[in-house]
Amino acid sequence: MTAPAAKAAPSLRAALADSDLLFDRATLEGVIADMGRQIDAALDGERAVFLTVMNGALIFAGHLALAIRTDVEFDYVHATRYRGATSGSELTWLREPMVPLEGRTVLLVDDILDEGHTLKAVRDDCLRRGAKKVLIVSLCTKQHDRLVEGIAADFNGVELPDRYVFGFGMDYYEQGRNLPAIYALK
Ligand SMILES: O=P(O)(O)OC[C@H]1O[C@H](OP(=O)(O)OP(=O)(O)O)[C@H](O)[C@@H]1O
Numbered sequence: 001m002t003a004p005a006a007k008a009a010p011s012l013r014a015a016l017a018d019s020d021l022l023f024d025r026a027t028l029e030g031v032i033a034d035m036g037r038q039i040d041a042a043l044d045g046e047r048a049v050f051l052t053v054m055n056g057a058l059i060f061a062g063h064l065a066l067a068i069r070t071d072v073e074f075d076y077v078h079a080t081r082y083r084g085a086t087s088g089s090e091l092t093w094l095r096e097p098m099v100p101l102e103g104r105t106v107l108l109v110d111d112i113l114d115e116g117h118t119l120k121a122v123r124d125d126c127l128r129r130g131a132k133k134v135l136i137v138s139l140c141t142k143q144h145d146r147l148v149e150g151i152a153a154d155f156n157g158v159e160l161p162d163r164y165v166f167g168f169g170m171d172y173y174e175q176g177r178n179l180p181a182i183y184a185l186k
């Protein structure tokens, strides 16, 4: 089911006019290339499950996969708690992993670690399914003191101020995901 692109959604153009550009495409591509090298070193030849958290991680995951030279096995989950809004609520699972995770190393790939509820729930689910190790890979992490306990990125690209961000996969009321840069609302 697609989140309704509400007719009354606030204007993306107005949001862009009231935002700061934080990271442009070239910067993000450089950061992701570095992450790929670090992940290759950590995997040391092991074939991991590359588990993308849809929808937000779609663009990051595509770039990251091309930056990792070790072969990986793709799967995805769809878990959402913002559902196109700018503040989070209960996590809803729309798709669980299909690849058996027992005994596997999982690269859990998401666009943003904000309060951490999403990645914590998906990480714990992977461990319940028997994954031997879950490495959390996030393009960005927001800086604040609301992070839930027991979660941190093993690989993080960039750090963000405590502002609502969009672009490079992340939405502003289900808009702006294909902007090739990260913006923050003022
Ligand atoms: O750390 P948290 O506070 O849990 O927030 C992070 C999550 O929020 C976004 O997902 P969202 O629920 O907006 O769904 P989406 O991926 O479809 O945008 C993002 O993709 C992360 O998965």
Ligand SMILES: Nc1nc2[nH]cnc2c(=O)[nH]1
Residues within 6 Å of the ligand: 082, 112, 114, 115, 163, 164, 165, 166, 167, 170, 171, 172
């Ligand atoms: N688009 C977007 N999704 C989020 N999920 C958690 N925090 C954010 C954010 O700042 N922007």
